[in-house]
Amino acid sequence: MKKILLLSLLFILNSLNAQVLESPSKALKLNFQLTPNGKPSYSLTYKNKPVVLNSLLGVYLKGDSDLASNFKIDSIGMTTFNESWKPVLGEQSKIVNHYNQLTAALSQTGSKRRVNIIFKLYDEGLAFRYEFPKQQNLNYFIISDEKSEFNLAGNHKTFWIPGDFDSQEYAYNETLLSEVNSAKIDMNNGIGLKSIAGNFMVQSPLMMKSADNLYLNIFEAAVVNYPVMHLDLNPTTFALTSHLVPNAIGDKAYLQTPSVSPWRTIMVSDDARDIVSSKMILNLNEPSKIDDTSWIKPMKYVGIWWEMHVGKSTWDYAGSQNAQNTESRELIASGKHGATTANTKRYIDFAAKHGFDGVLVEGWNVGWEDWFGNWKEDVFDFTTPYPDYDLAEINAYAKSKGVKMIMHHETSGSVANYERHLDRALELMKKYGYPAAKSGYVGRIIPRGEFHDGQTMVNHFNFVARRFADYKMMVNSHESSRPTGYHRTYPNYIAAEAARGNEFNAWSVGNPPMHETILPFTRLLGGPMDYTPGIFEIKMSVYDKNKKEQVHTTLAKQLALYVTMYSPLQMAADLPENYEKYPDAFQFIKDVAADWDDSNYLEAEPGDYLTVARKAKGKEEWFLGAITDENARKTKINLSFLTPGKKYKAVIYQDGKTAHWEKNPINYEIITKTVTYKDFIQLNLAAGGGTAISFTPIN
Template identity: 85%
Template sequence: MKNTFTFVLMLLVFSAKAQTLQSPSKEITLRFSISDSGTPLYQLDYKNKPVVSKSMLGIYLKGNTDLAANFKIDNVKTTTFNETWQPVLGEQSNIVNHYNELTVALSQNGTNRKLNIIFRLFDEGMAFRYEFPKQPHLNYFIISDEKSEFNVTGNHKTFWIPGDFDSQEYAYNETKISDINTDKIDLNNGIGLKSIAGKFVVQSPLMMKTDAGLYLNLFEAAVVNYPVMHLDVNPQTFAFTSRLVPNAIGDKAYLQAPCVSPWRTVMVSDDARKIVSSKMILNLNEPSKIDDTSWIKPMKYVGIWWEMHVGKSTWDYAGSQNAQNTESQELIASGKHGATTANTKRYIDFAAKHGFDGVLVEGWNVGWEDWFGNWKEEVFDFTTPYPDFNLAEINAYAQSKGVKMIMHHETSGSVANYERHLDRALELMKRYGYPAAKSGYVGRIIPRGEFHDGQTMVNHFNFVARRFADYKMMVNSHESSRPTGYHRTYPNYIAAEAARGNEFNAWSVGNPPMHETILPFTRLLGGPMDYTPGIFEIKMSAYDKTKKEQVHTTLAKQLALYVTMYSPLQMAADLPENYEKYPDAFQFIKEVAADWQESRYLEAEPGDYITVARKAKGSENWFLGAITDENARSTEIKLDFLTPGKKYKAVVYQDGSDADWQENPKSYAIKTIQVTAKSKIKLHLAKGGGTAISFTPVN
């Protein structure tokens, strides 16, 4: 690891006059001050123009006390930090972490309580957090509210989803701030559990664009021992205020000094590519706490999963808890169970034949019959397979084929039950050589009254990552709180869902074509997403002629998603037989990398399009993905990211001339050309379409 540190230290006693800090590029300027009532205030400028007007900061404690007023500045410290570090897995093999920092030490008149506010300015934005130092007048305390304001300077275009404490699985709304209103959205969207906090509450990360062409993003980083931050909206004043998720009795966080809050972040740029490529969220997290990371590896996998979503098979073995033999009380097989030994071997054979690392099997363990709709404490024990799933036989077969099995832990939202069984579940994985598990949190949380985004659950998700690390195993969480860069600290937290994934296309109104152009500006800023791309059989009528649902992309766009939607854990999500129908298109999924030396965001506009080129780690091969929204698009791309002086074979997987995500989504064409770093290539993307390209050096 290569590190460079430069420190400039000033320690002075200040009055209430404003303090100023600039980013390393000097394009972003922070001004901090104290109001006449002793309230901390900040404002943010970009290239000498305001982007966040004067906004208040403060913490409220249970018991009608606050850390929001009557402050005076004790001292101010500024530092500069610059390092280059190497992630275990990532979009870049080297990440620059360069910022200027301002720490304002405050004391409260009357109580003599201490509060530090720490600001960091990067070239792409600002971050701040509250620090509670060890002190005689504040030890154990309960946060009842946090009032961090973000008063933006206009009625910006905004990409938002409702402030739901239990789910992020919404399609994005594109409106002005003044039109934000959760009452106006269609809730017939396939989400089973909704806990929307109010008509003027939205989730972060929140992406915006000003009329002047500036891009703004409000988010948070390093959420540890703290609830997730949502945002209250004032549609008239264009003000956003932090909204913390409460626990079962209404408290927000239980803390003990010394401690810190998560970072609150404001990204700003006049170039959308700088937002989507930013590593600021990752940089605000602590370095890896895992010394030996050699066992943390990227994976491409197939699995028994999509066939349940399209209705070909089921997760449950019997179909109903009542389907029992009256004498033995044993469940009677329905004949539709997907996770059978024979079916799993079929997927293992397919993975081995086509070079995939792993096979995921959902529905392997007992309990699925008596769960849906029941707020039940003990559904799964995570160790007992159904009678038609032979763990030992399957894993011996997988090992003989050089394929790893991926465990599935659906918790049914009963987190207390999962934690009780976790070590036994991990021991089972260890016994059979499972390197990773996909966890799920469908349904209402137990302990009852808790939300997915509360402090208790944040601590649980982070605990699971740490416990998996003890066993040298990786975890991929679904229905969890959205990541905020914790995978830097525990890189075995290899991926998460935590957004509306591809599965919604199988049985709901689906994901609109612009959905995948927004996620890189929102959900993916916090960490890699297991979006499960690669669906080739686009229309669900292929399985049932009465079905109207479909994937809202072309087949070529499904290929491009492997590049535009970063994850070191990538699934070829469709059925093996569907890939066998289109072996030439499937070739791209087989070849595309999952871990990267370098990434270049060539074009980006939230809600419209994105084009990314990535170089595979340990290789000279490059891959490009370009996607668009519901509008067809033509563009010309310079290939100057390629190594000068080298010739490359470019295999272009593109929409067919008659392709359309609604009318003709499976129309695609493949061509092979020779290119160099001096070449340009014209791309033609159909409505809801995309292009994927592989570049291989020609010897």
């Protein structure tokens, strides 16, 4: 269903006072006007509270000219739009897209160049973008900078990570805006590649809370043929300004008219649940360009992966580039290689026994011995297996067991090499019936001098999704730029990492207990995250008594993450033998859905806690996940989301009485009771803990 209503006719103006646009509920109000010297500016209020003070907009071109001043308004157009659409995979079966729009058509005195600034005002926030129409005086052009300002109304509490052009894999800092400073944080964090452009630069999405309890989030949507936006902060005035990631020679974006920038977004509400449940980023992306989406399906998988992180096995076959016969140059097996035919069959058997869809195998292909850190271009060919990995035999065995294999493509950051080999890699996947691949981009990018977040790499990540779609295959990217809703346009872009994932707990200072309570307010606003939850052996000393590292959650919280961290691609990340130690807890991972008809965010506070209930796609089954930070928490949950007139068996997986993320993380208990929509459930979350519940109808 779609409805477009013209609110006012376009009209020609030479000068104009402030234009006002209200959201459908009228809670949000935008003011747009030109300054006396023709600079576009805007401000935003929520329920009459200032959110963004008067802020300038504009784009700067290479060659000392700009599209930021000396404008006059040619016309103003206002429309309203209301539709509902069905995502292929998602948190809900139907999404409403309802906003009011203001389009300011501007022309520049002297140059006669034209720019349109488009504002969309939703009930949960504002979006705006620059549109460059086809015109005589602007064809090919190079953007040297974009100066979109967000002059905030106060010194808000902020959840931030440094403005790193190559990595988002940081734990969040919780400070006031005035206290943001990357120079003051500990960089001994396990991140191998850092490209931080300034101490007062932060990444978006930037989640904030004001002193008068407004929740704000600054982000972007539909980043296509454009670099990622970071934010420069003035910690004295609380002003933020867009900072585009440059390419190897310092340019930001190469464009040709007609073209558009990504949407810049400002979400705001007095209820944190409105932020975390928002579909505004998705709505700002184009509808699916894939006509037949029947092959795009959710998957739960296991894989040869965690055992490398905990040191049980290795990705490489030989152990080092010197472990080879000096005459034949053939690699000599180290005996620790994880991706062997026999080991893969063990995982396939486990997946088949417990009903998992797929098995991922990392380290299956030649090239792992010497690539990391060497900035080599031609490392992997994505088609040649190690001698102890029989592609044909493994795939025939998986097929006989009803299990799909998930391909792994580690590019080593050599994007040029990956693109050269991509079609041959996809043909190999097609030959053996792979439905999906996990791609990786660890290390410095080739072409050399490019950043993970630059225009070149944004185009690459989107190109790979499109090319996979040509082969009717899904892709899950790791170490990519963070998603901004492109999976609406190409829903085969099923998931991504693009944040600090669970693996950091195995070999670094790890992820603090509050980490997973922040990600749904930041990284997950742009798309599903392959966080790889489900670690049951919390302390790494189980593998080596000298190890101090551990996962910073309880076991029960690892279960809850399957509900709170949305992804249609979910991994049971621990080793099969660890799940066999705790079969009663493992049952929840086997039962939980990965695609949903409905989602209800029951409680939310960034950095503190989150509780969400979801209804499985096409079933009368509900699942609830509740997580907390380092503080223990008690709360009573209303079950009114359940269907009236039905009884449900509730299986509650909760922290035990002595559970604690650090002192006693594997202490849990399982309770079963009968409930209806009229009931309440008391949740008792340990420090760093959580609760997971399955609700199955009783016939």
